[in-house]
Amino acid sequence: xxxxxxxxxxxxxxxxxxxxxxxxxxxxxxxxxxxxxxxxxxxxxxxxxxxxxxxxxxxxxxxxxxxxxxxxxxxxxxxxxxxxxxxxxxxxxxxxxxxxxxxxxxxxxxxxxxxxxxxxxxxxxxxxxxxxxxxxxxxxxxxxxxxxxxxxxxxxxxxxxxxxxxxxxxxxxxxxxxxxxxxxxxxxxxxxxxxxxxxxxxxxxxxxxxxxxxxxxxxxxxxxxxxxxxxxxxxxxxxxxxxxxxxxxxxxxxxxxxxxxxxxx
Numbered sequence: 001x002x003x004x005x006x007x008x009x010x011x012x013x014x015x016x017x018x019x020x021x022x023x024x025x026x027x028x029x030x031x032x033x034x035x036x037x038x039x040x041x042x043x044x045x046x047x048x049x050x051x052x053x054x055x056x057x058x059x060x061x062x063x064x065x066x067x068x069x070x071x072x073x074x075x076x077x078x079x080x081x082x083x084x085x086x087x088x089x090x091x092x093x094x095x096x097x098x099x100x101x102x103x104x105x106x107x108x109x110x111x112x113x114x115x116x117x118x119x120x121x122x123x124x125x126x127x128x129x130x131x132x133x134x135x136x137x138x139x140x141x142x143x144x145x146x147x148x149x150x151x152x153x154x155x156x157x158x159x160x161x162x163x164x165x166x167x168x169x170x171x172x173x174x175x176x177x178x179x180x181x182x183x184x185x186x187x188x189x190x191x192x193x194x195x196x197x198x199x200x201x202x203x204x205x206x207x208x209x210x211x212x213x214x215x216x217x218x219x220x221x222x223x224x225x226x227x228x229x230x231x232x233x234x235x236x237x238x239x240x241x242x243x244x245x246x247x248x249x250x251x252x253x254x255x256x257x258x259x260x261x262x263x264x265x
Contacts, residue, residue: 084137156243186256
Protein backbone atom coordinates (compact mmCIF):
# COMPACT_ATOMS: atom_id res chain seq x y z
CA UNK A 1 0.00 0.00 0.00
CA UNK A 2 1.33 3.43 -0.95
CA UNK A 3 1.86 5.96 1.82
CA UNK A 4 -0.18 8.40 -0.29
CA UNK A 5 -3.94 8.56 -0.55
CA UNK A 6 -5.46 6.00 -2.90
CA UNK A 7 -8.82 6.25 -4.64
CA UNK A 8 -11.38 3.76 -3.25
CA UNK A 9 -8.85 2.45 -0.74
CA UNK A 10 -9.31 0.69 2.61
CA UNK A 11 -12.98 -0.24 2.36
CA UNK A 12 -14.87 -2.71 4.56
CA UNK A 13 -15.99 -5.70 2.51
CA UNK A 14 -19.64 -6.18 1.59
CA UNK A 15 -19.71 -9.50 3.46
CA UNK A 16 -18.61 -7.78 6.65
CA UNK A 17 -21.09 -4.95 6.10
CA UNK A 18 -23.88 -7.52 5.83
CA UNK A 19 -22.91 -8.99 9.21
CA UNK A 20 -22.78 -5.51 10.75
CA UNK A 21 -26.25 -4.83 9.36
CA UNK A 22 -27.65 -8.08 10.80
CA UNK A 23 -26.35 -7.24 14.27
CA UNK A 24 -27.48 -3.63 13.98
CA UNK A 25 -31.06 -4.73 13.29
CA UNK A 26 -30.94 -7.26 16.13
CA UNK A 27 -29.83 -4.61 18.63
CA UNK A 28 -32.40 -2.14 17.32
CA UNK A 29 -35.23 -4.65 17.76
CA UNK A 30 -34.10 -5.42 21.32
CA UNK A 31 -34.12 -1.73 22.28
CA UNK A 32 -37.51 -1.15 20.64
CA UNK A 33 -38.97 -4.15 22.50
CA UNK A 34 -37.70 -2.79 25.81
CA UNK A 35 -38.49 0.91 25.47
CA UNK A 36 -41.02 1.38 22.65
CA UNK A 37 -43.20 -1.76 22.90
CA UNK A 38 -42.33 -2.38 19.26
CA UNK A 39 -40.72 -5.21 17.31
CA UNK A 40 -39.29 -2.89 14.64
CA UNK A 41 -35.66 -3.52 13.76
CA UNK A 42 -35.25 -0.21 11.91
CA UNK A 43 -36.92 2.54 13.97
CA UNK A 44 -35.20 4.78 16.52
CA UNK A 45 -31.59 3.94 15.65
CA UNK A 46 -28.77 5.05 13.40
CA UNK A 47 -25.12 4.37 12.78
CA UNK A 48 -22.87 7.03 14.28
CA UNK A 49 -19.12 7.47 14.79
CA UNK A 50 -16.70 6.57 12.02
CA UNK A 51 -19.00 3.94 10.51
CA UNK A 52 -21.87 6.41 10.41
CA UNK A 53 -19.64 9.03 8.78
CA UNK A 54 -18.55 6.42 6.20
CA UNK A 55 -14.86 6.66 7.11
CA UNK A 56 -14.33 3.43 9.08
CA UNK A 57 -11.98 0.76 7.72
CA UNK A 58 -12.47 -2.03 10.29
CA UNK A 59 -15.02 -3.41 12.76
CA UNK A 60 -13.26 -2.70 16.04
CA UNK A 61 -15.65 0.13 16.90
CA UNK A 62 -19.12 0.16 15.33
CA UNK A 63 -21.18 2.88 17.02
CA UNK A 64 -24.99 2.84 17.12
CA UNK A 65 -27.20 5.55 18.60
CA UNK A 66 -30.55 4.27 19.88
CA UNK A 67 -33.22 6.87 20.52
CA UNK A 68 -35.33 6.38 23.66
CA UNK A 69 -38.78 7.86 24.46
CA UNK A 70 -38.61 11.35 25.97
CA UNK A 71 -40.45 10.27 29.14
CA UNK A 72 -37.59 7.90 29.90
CA UNK A 73 -35.28 10.89 30.27
CA UNK A 74 -37.32 12.21 33.21
CA UNK A 75 -37.45 8.73 34.70
CA UNK A 76 -33.68 8.30 34.84
CA UNK A 77 -32.79 11.96 35.36
CA UNK A 78 -34.95 12.11 38.49
CA UNK A 79 -33.45 9.02 40.11
CA UNK A 80 -31.33 9.64 43.18
CA UNK A 81 -27.71 8.77 42.61
CA UNK A 82 -26.31 8.05 39.19
CA UNK A 83 -29.35 7.76 36.92
CA UNK A 84 -27.09 7.69 33.88
CA UNK A 85 -25.44 4.50 35.09
CA UNK A 86 -28.83 2.89 35.70
CA UNK A 87 -29.93 3.80 32.19
CA UNK A 88 -26.87 2.10 30.73
CA UNK A 89 -27.56 -0.99 32.83
CA UNK A 90 -31.16 -1.13 31.59
CA UNK A 91 -29.95 -0.97 28.00
CA UNK A 92 -27.37 -3.65 28.77
CA UNK A 93 -30.04 -6.03 30.07
CA UNK A 94 -32.15 -5.45 26.95
CA UNK A 95 -29.20 -6.39 24.73
CA UNK A 96 -28.43 -9.48 26.79
CA UNK A 97 -31.88 -10.75 25.83
CA UNK A 98 -30.66 -11.16 22.24
CA UNK A 99 -26.93 -11.70 22.82
CA UNK A 100 -26.78 -13.66 26.11
CA UNK A 101 -23.44 -15.29 25.29
CA UNK A 102 -21.60 -12.14 24.24
CA UNK A 103 -19.53 -9.89 26.48
CA UNK A 104 -21.95 -7.00 27.11
CA UNK A 105 -21.00 -4.29 29.58
CA UNK A 106 -21.80 -0.69 30.44
CA UNK A 107 -18.76 1.54 30.06
CA UNK A 108 -18.96 5.25 30.83
CA UNK A 109 -21.15 6.60 28.04
CA UNK A 110 -21.99 3.45 26.09
CA UNK A 111 -22.92 -0.21 26.30
CA UNK A 112 -20.23 -2.29 24.63
CA UNK A 113 -20.80 -5.59 22.88
CA UNK A 114 -17.64 -7.60 22.23
CA UNK A 115 -18.46 -10.37 19.75
CA UNK A 116 -16.34 -13.51 19.67
CA UNK A 117 -15.19 -12.80 16.09
CA UNK A 118 -13.51 -9.54 17.17
CA UNK A 119 -16.27 -7.17 16.07
CA UNK A 120 -17.16 -4.58 18.72
CA UNK A 121 -20.35 -2.53 18.95
CA UNK A 122 -20.83 0.53 21.14
CA UNK A 123 -24.46 1.39 21.84
CA UNK A 124 -25.27 5.01 22.77
CA UNK A 125 -28.75 5.46 24.32
CA UNK A 126 -29.96 9.00 23.64
CA UNK A 127 -32.89 11.40 23.74
CA UNK A 128 -33.70 13.61 20.77
CA UNK A 129 -33.83 17.37 21.30
CA UNK A 130 -35.93 19.92 19.39
CA UNK A 131 -32.93 21.02 17.28
CA UNK A 132 -32.08 17.54 16.01
CA UNK A 133 -29.26 16.96 18.49
CA UNK A 134 -29.29 14.20 21.11
CA UNK A 135 -28.63 14.06 24.84
CA UNK A 136 -26.77 10.95 25.98
CA UNK A 137 -25.66 9.71 29.42
CA UNK A 138 -22.21 9.99 30.91
CA UNK A 139 -22.00 7.87 34.05
CA UNK A 140 -18.56 9.19 35.01
CA UNK A 141 -18.03 11.63 37.90
CA UNK A 142 -21.43 10.97 39.44
CA UNK A 143 -23.36 11.19 36.19
CA UNK A 144 -24.33 13.94 33.75
CA UNK A 145 -25.74 14.43 30.25
CA UNK A 146 -23.82 15.34 27.12
CA UNK A 147 -24.93 16.44 23.67
CA UNK A 148 -24.14 15.28 20.14
CA UNK A 149 -25.48 15.96 16.65
CA UNK A 150 -24.36 13.01 14.50
CA UNK A 151 -26.79 13.67 11.65
CA UNK A 152 -25.38 17.16 11.11
CA UNK A 153 -21.86 15.70 11.05
CA UNK A 154 -22.81 12.97 8.58
CA UNK A 155 -24.58 15.40 6.24
CA UNK A 156 -21.64 17.83 6.26
CA UNK A 157 -19.16 15.02 5.58
CA UNK A 158 -21.29 13.57 2.77
CA UNK A 159 -21.70 16.97 1.11
CA UNK A 160 -17.97 17.73 1.14
CA UNK A 161 -17.19 14.19 -0.01
CA UNK A 162 -19.43 14.68 -3.04
CA UNK A 163 -17.73 18.00 -3.81
CA UNK A 164 -14.28 16.38 -3.55
CA UNK A 165 -15.30 13.43 -5.78
CA UNK A 166 -14.68 11.03 -2.88
CA UNK A 167 -11.31 12.43 -1.79
CA UNK A 168 -12.56 13.31 1.71
CA UNK A 169 -13.59 9.76 2.62
CA UNK A 170 -10.54 8.25 0.93
CA UNK A 171 -8.22 10.52 2.90
CA UNK A 172 -9.91 9.81 6.23
CA UNK A 173 -9.71 6.07 5.60
CA UNK A 174 -6.06 6.24 4.55
CA UNK A 175 -5.07 8.09 7.71
CA UNK A 176 -6.72 5.30 9.68
CA UNK A 177 -4.82 2.70 7.65
CA UNK A 178 -1.47 4.30 8.50
CA UNK A 179 -2.47 4.77 12.15
CA UNK A 180 -3.49 1.13 12.54
CA UNK A 181 -0.52 -0.35 10.70
CA UNK A 182 2.34 1.88 11.83
CA UNK A 183 1.30 3.73 14.99
CA UNK A 184 -1.09 1.39 16.77
CA UNK A 185 0.54 2.08 20.15
CA UNK A 186 -0.51 5.73 19.89
CA UNK A 187 -4.00 7.22 20.26
CA UNK A 188 -5.68 8.98 17.34
CA UNK A 189 -9.47 9.15 17.46
CA UNK A 190 -11.69 8.87 14.41
CA UNK A 191 -13.43 12.19 15.04
CA UNK A 192 -10.05 13.96 15.15
CA UNK A 193 -9.09 12.43 11.80
CA UNK A 194 -12.40 13.30 10.16
CA UNK A 195 -12.58 16.83 11.58
CA UNK A 196 -8.98 17.54 10.61
CA UNK A 197 -9.34 16.32 7.03
CA UNK A 198 -12.70 18.07 6.62
CA UNK A 199 -11.04 21.40 7.48
CA UNK A 200 -7.64 20.81 5.86
CA UNK A 201 -8.82 19.49 2.49
CA UNK A 202 -9.83 22.92 1.20
CA UNK A 203 -10.86 22.76 -2.47
CA UNK A 204 -8.87 19.63 -3.29
CA UNK A 205 -10.73 16.86 -5.10
CA UNK A 206 -10.18 13.80 -7.22
CA UNK A 207 -10.04 14.72 -10.89
CA UNK A 208 -12.93 13.90 -13.14
CA UNK A 209 -12.41 11.58 -16.10
CA UNK A 210 -10.38 13.38 -18.77
CA UNK A 211 -8.95 16.01 -16.41
CA UNK A 212 -5.24 16.29 -15.69
CA UNK A 213 -3.40 17.87 -12.78
CA UNK A 214 -0.65 20.48 -12.94
CA UNK A 215 0.51 19.59 -9.40
CA UNK A 216 3.32 17.08 -8.81
CA UNK A 217 2.57 13.85 -6.97
CA UNK A 218 2.56 14.32 -3.21
CA UNK A 219 1.44 17.97 -3.26
CA UNK A 220 -1.91 17.19 -1.64
CA UNK A 221 -0.33 15.23 1.20
CA UNK A 222 2.10 18.11 1.78
CA UNK A 223 -0.85 20.51 1.95
CA UNK A 224 -2.35 18.43 4.76
CA UNK A 225 0.94 18.40 6.68
CA UNK A 226 1.37 22.15 6.20
CA UNK A 227 -2.13 22.72 7.58
CA UNK A 228 -1.23 20.58 10.60
CA UNK A 229 2.00 22.50 11.21
CA UNK A 230 0.21 25.86 11.03
CA UNK A 231 -2.55 24.87 13.43
CA UNK A 232 -0.61 22.75 15.93
CA UNK A 233 0.56 25.55 18.23
CA UNK A 234 2.05 25.71 21.70
CA UNK A 235 -1.51 25.81 23.04
CA UNK A 236 -2.55 22.73 21.07
CA UNK A 237 -4.82 22.26 18.08
CA UNK A 238 -8.40 23.52 17.97
CA UNK A 239 -10.84 21.45 15.92
CA UNK A 240 -14.60 21.51 15.51
CA UNK A 241 -16.70 18.62 14.24
CA UNK A 242 -18.17 19.00 10.75
CA UNK A 243 -21.75 20.20 10.69
CA UNK A 244 -22.37 20.18 14.43
CA UNK A 245 -19.41 22.49 15.20
CA UNK A 246 -18.94 20.64 18.50
CA UNK A 247 -15.50 21.13 20.02
CA UNK A 248 -13.27 18.10 19.40
CA UNK A 249 -10.74 17.04 22.01
CA UNK A 250 -7.33 16.75 20.31
CA UNK A 251 -4.90 16.62 23.22
CA UNK A 252 -4.31 12.87 23.19
CA UNK A 253 -4.43 12.56 19.38
CA UNK A 254 -2.35 15.41 18.01
CA UNK A 255 1.04 13.66 18.33
CA UNK A 256 -0.06 10.59 16.38
CA UNK A 257 -1.82 12.74 13.77
CA UNK A 258 1.49 14.45 13.06
CA UNK A 259 3.30 11.12 12.74
CA UNK A 260 0.70 9.82 10.28
CA UNK A 261 0.82 12.95 8.13
CA UNK A 262 4.62 12.97 8.03
CA UNK A 263 4.64 9.34 6.90
CA UNK A 264 2.21 10.20 4.10
CA UNK A 265 4.52 12.94 2.86
